[in-house]
Amino acid sequence: MPSKVTTLPAPPATDRTVRAASHPTDEQIAMRAHEIFLERGAGPGSDLDDWLQAERELTAAAESQDAQRPSAAAAATPAKSRSRA
Numbered sequence: 001m002p003s004k005v006t007t008l009p010a011p012p013a014t015d016r017t018v019r020a021a022s023h024p025t026d027e028q029i030a031m032r033a034h035e036i037f038l039e040r041g042a043g044p045g046s047d048l049d050d051w052l053q054a055e056r057e058l059t060a061a062a063e064s065q066d067a068q069r070p071s072a073a074a075a076a077t078p079a080k081s082r083s084r085a
Contacts, residue, residue, distance in 0.1 A: 022066045024058035032058055 024032075032054035033047070040046070 022059065022062040024055065024062060028058055029054045 029051060033050040036050040036053055037047070040050075
């Protein structure tokens with residue numbers, strides 16, 4: 001008996017998926033935190049502050065880039081074509 005494959009459509013983008021996409025990875029945060037550490041003279045004792053600052057900076061930058069992109073709803077809406085009568 002032949003099997004039938006059904007392809008389901010992708011779920012629509014939600015606020016939750018957009019937030020997840022704009023959140024930087026731990027590796028990105030660690031790299032920026034290290035840069036901040038070096039910029040302030042490599043003094044010990046502020047690792048958590050460096051991490052939180054790096055996370056804020058990278059999240060803001062990612063959200064700014066997301067705001068410049070067209071929304072998922074706009075991208076999913078097909079363009080209307082003109083018909084000649």
